[in-house]
Every structure is written in C-alpha cells, then in structure tokens.
Amino acid sequence: MAGLLLPTRDGELEHWSPTGPAAPAPPPKPPAARVAYAAAHVVADPLSPGEPGAASALDWEATLAFRRYLWSCGLGVAEAMDTAQRGMGLDWPTTRELLRRTGAEARDCGGSWVAGVGTDQLPAGPAGVDEVVAAWREQLDLVVEAGATPVVMASRALAAAAHGPQDYHRAYGALLSGCRRPVLLHWLGEQFDPALRGYWGHTEVRAAARELSALCAEHAAVLAGVKVSVLDAEVEIEFRRSLPPGVACYTGDDFGYPGLIAGDEHGHSEALLGIFDPIAPVAGTALAKLDEGDRAGFLDLLAPTVPLAREIFRAPTRHYKVGVVLLAYLGGHQRHFRMLGGLESARSVPHLAEVLRLADRAGVLPDPDLAVARMRPLLAAAGVY
Template sequence: MTALRLPRRDGTLAPWAPSGARPPAPPSSPPGARIAYAAAHVVADPLAAGDPAHEVVLDWDATLAFRHHLWSCGLGVAEAMDTAQRGMGLDWTTTRELIRRTGEAARDGGGRWVAGVGTDQLPPGLSTVDEVVSAWRDQLDFVLGAGATPVVMASRALAAAATGPADYRSAYGKLLSDVDGPVLLHWLGEQFDPALSGYWGHHDVRDAARELANLCADHAPVLAGVKVSVLDAGVETEFRRALPDGVACYTGDDFSYPKLIAGDDRGHSEALLGIFDPIAPVAGAALAALDYGDTAGFHALLDPTVALAREIFRAPTRHYKVGVVLLAYLSGHQDHFRMVAGLESARSIVHLAEVLRLADAAGVLPDPELAVARMRPLLETAGVR
C-alpha cells in the first residue's frame, strides 16, 4: 500500500500506510432488531460562483446519491438535522428543497426517513415563545407533507426567549397538543450547540432530563421517541428508563453508542446518529448481527469505530461535520472536500490525519488507495511533502 507522512499532535510527521481493511457487505435487508437512522450530511457545490459564507448551493446529485447509499446499507435517513449543517450554514430555503427532494427519493425506491423541524426561518433577534411555536408548526406541516416523520429539534430561538422550565412546557405543550403523531423530540446538548445551554430550563443535565421525561409523560400518545445527544451514557440510560411505555429513546451519543444500542436486561436505545453517516456499511452489518442475537458480532464490528467517532466529535463538538465530510470525500461519495459556508477550514490538518488513521483502523474505508490519493493534496496544501 502507498504510504503517506501524516502529522501528529506532537508536531512530528510519521510514515503511515493503510492496512487494506475494508467494510463488510451491507445486509440483504434493513435490520429489524433496532431502529437506526444516520443523520446525513449535504454536499456543497464546489463550483458555485457566489460567496460560500452567504450563498448556499448544493450538489443535488451527490447529496441525494449519498442518501441512497445510506438506505443501501440498511439504515434510515435522518434528513435536515444538525449533521446537514442546520444552524451552521444551511438556510431554511435550501433546507425546504432538501426535504422535498429527499421525500421524492424515498418514494422512488428509497427507505425509511425522518426530517428535522426547526425554527430557523425566524428573523434574527429575540422571538416570543408563541412565535417559536408558530415557526415549528410551519416546518412540521411541511415535513409531514413531504412524507417524513417529524423530528422537533431544539430551538435556539426558544432557548433565548425562555425564562425557565414553564416556558418550555408551554411551548412544547402548545405544539404537541395540535399534532396527531407520531413525532420525535430532539434534545441536543450544548456540546453540539453552545446556544442551547440551559435547555429545558435547567443547566444541570440530570434536572433537564427529568424535565424532559415529565414532558414526555404528558404527551406520550403523540411521541414516537426522543433523540438524546448529551454525550453522557449514564444520563441517557437513566432518562431511557424514565420514559413512558411506547416512547423510545434514540441515542445521539456518538461516544458510547455500541453499549447504548446493545442495551441491557432493562432495555436499549434505538439510534439516530451522525457517526452512522461515515460508518454506514459497518453500522448496517453490526445491526444485522443483532437480528440473529449475535451480540458479540455486533460489538466486534461496531466497537472499533468508537475511537474514530471520539476523534470526529472531539471538542469543539459542533465541528464534527468536517470529519464526516472528509470521510465522504476519501470514500468516493463526493469529488471534493468543500463544505457549506467553507466549514472545512474549522479543523486542523492534524485532526484530518488522525481521522484517516482511525477510519482505516476501524475498517470503514471502501478503497484505501483512493483515500491515500485524495488525502495527499490536502497534506500538500498544508505544507506536508
């Protein structure tokens, strides 16, 4: 295998060559023992003439082809979530078109999908709680019309407007009292978005979890589940056990997902994960093992991906999308390493090199030689020869 010299965190360069490990074959049908969605990234158009900081232009063919790739691996697609750069470059106008096109793709031979319902159409500045609810309702209606199960995302506007837990109970209560269900709720921790600090009216994560569990009990008939992205497996497990019957917990913990999905004798988490975007073939095969009760096989496939996930989602966690898009480029799913709003510049070449190393060790690179060839110009741009 062709070797590269990769930078390390101590400032040195070290020779590296890929191991040649490749992902397993995808399952012949979607796994059934767990419900699993991959939060999907978007592919920017690298040749768009406008300023990427102010104009969003997507490569629609590559973006939709990647959704078909996720479906082919046995996973559902979680569309228009934070992985797609909601709140970090992707505007609501483009998001509407993304949801519409994914809906068409799902109807034309795709698979299961859900889509994010946010409040990002609101103008800048402080909004009222009622304006937040109205914005949610507009997006929820659009998502339902496109054929997806709605995922009600945590709202920056509500975090700014709310003065305490009562405002959260009021806002979510007004929204959920008007839906027939099913919907998912999404608790995105401040690691992923600092603007959501103190969400649910509490800065202590366990107090926030109890607040959310009580809300779920009040609205259980219309809730299919809650996605929890707080990167604390203990908190998630406690929260999962506090949920009412019929309301599932979907792990968004990109650090501890294997043990949370595997679960224990008191239950398990379903999955809605950003890390499933770059490791889709491995994730699909691992989940299929659970269909046969092969927990050891599940862990043998999925556990080696955790080191990669912890690197991709390292602090500042909100920039994890860079590693996700890098691996899509290195794996041949897109022809460039460019992102909406130029976000590819948010991570260092040292981080990118470590993502490559760990992706190879986890066996998620479908063509290691292609990955080497595509990594080389990135290294050269950074001055590594």
C-alpha cells in the same frame, strides 16, 4: 500499496500506509432488531460564488446519491438535522428544497426517513414563545407533506426566549397538543450547540432530563420517541428508563452508542446518529448481527469505530461535520473536500490525519488507495509535501 507522510499531534511526520480491514458488504435487507437512522451530511457546491445573503448552494446529485447509499447500507436517513449543517451554513430555503427532494428519493426507493423540524426560518433577533411554536408548526407541516416522521429539534430561539421550565412546557405543549401523528423530540446538548445551554430550563443535565421526562409523560400519546444527544451514557440510560411505555429513546451519543444500542435487561436505545454517516457499512452489518441474536458480534464490529467517533466528535464537538465530510470525500462519495461556509477549515490538519488513520483501523474506507490519493493533495496544500 502507496503510503503517505502524515502529521502527528506533536508536530512530527510519520510514514503511514493503510492496513485495516476491508469495508463489509451491506446486509441483504435492512436490520429489524433496532430502528437506526444515519444523520446525513450535505454536499456543498464548491463552485458557487457564495455571495453574502445568497442561498446555500448544494451539489444536489451528490447529496441525494449519498442518501441512496445510506439506504443501501440498511440504514434509515435522518434528514436536515445538525449533521446537515442546520444552523451552521444550511439556510431554510435550501432545507425546504432538501426535504422535497429527499422525500421524492425515499418514495422511489422505499427508504425510511425522519426529518428535522426547526425554527430557523425566523428572522434574526428576539422571538417570543408563540412565534417559536408557529415556526415549528410551519416546518412540521412541510416535513409531514414530504413523507417523513418529524423530529422536533431544539430551538435556539426558544432557548433565548424561555425564562424557565414553564416556557418549555408551554411551547412544546402548544405544538404537541395539535399533532395528529407521532413525532420525535430532539434534545441536543450544549456540546453540539453552545446556544442551547440551559435547554428545558436547567443547566444541570440530570435536572434537564427530569424536566424532559415529565414533558414526555404529559404528551406520550403523540411521541414516538426522544433523541438524546448529551454524550453521557449514564444520563441517557436513566432517562430511557424514565420514559413512559411506547416512547422510545433514540441515542445520539456518538461516544457510547454500541452499549446503548445493545442495551441491558431493562431495555435499549434505538439509533439516530451522526457517526452512522461515515461508518454506514459497518453499522448496517453490525445491526444485522442483532437480528441474529449475536450481541457479542454486534459489539465486536462496532468497537473499532468508537475511537474514530471520539476523534471526529472531539471538542469543540459542533465541528464534527468536518470529519464526516472528509471521510465522504476520501470514500469517493463526493468529488471535493469543501463545506458550506468554508467550515472544512475548522479542524486542524493533524486532526484530519488522525481521522484517516482511525477510519482505516475501523474498516470504513471503501477504497484505501483512493483515500490515499485524495488525502495527498490536502496534505500538500498544508505544506507536508
């Protein structure tokens, strides 16, 4: 098998060839022991002129094909979340079209999905709490109409407008009191988006968790669950145990997901994860082990994916989408390594090389020869060859 010269972090080059396990076949049916969604990336149109002020340009065929692929791996799709570059290149008009198109695909193939409800249609500049609530309501109605369960995303506009916990209770209370069907809430930590620092009215993570837990207790009747993305397994477990009956915890911890999903004697987390996008075949196969009661098998399958996840989501964590898109390109799911806004340049070449090494060890490269062939011109453009 052909190999590559891969850069290392100390500035050296090493000869490398893939030697990892083959990617597993998907499970024969969607796993049932856990609810699991992969937060899906979008595929940019690489030939779009990208004029300032123009709408985001997507390769719709490749974007929707990737969602069909995730469903075929036994996973649900979490649409229009931060993995899809919400707030980092994906504008609201394109998001609205993405929701419509994914809804049609889900109806055609029976795929399960949830979708992000944000406030990114608000004009630039300060917004009041009432304006935030109105923006959430507009998007929530569109998500419900498209056929998805809404995920109420943390709002940068609310983070900027709120003066303390009372403003968060006021905003979420106004929205949730009008809901007629279950929704999910999303707590996205500042690692993923620095503009969300101090969300829920607290900069200390455990104080924020207690505030959110109290909010959930007030509105448990309309909450299906809460997605927690703070990259702190202990905080998530404490928060999970504080939730009222019927309100599930969905892990967004791309570092500690195996143990959080496996759970303990007090319960477990469901999954809504960006890392499930690049490791979808392994994730689906591992979740099927839980259907068989094979907890050890589940953990054994996911263990090699954790070093990959930690590399992809390393600080600054908000640029994790680069590794996700790289592996989609190397895996043959899209024909180019380009992102909205040119964000593929946000990570170093040694980082991309390490992502390739760890993806091979994790068994998530569907065609190692293709991965090598596609990685070589990226390295050549960086001066390696």
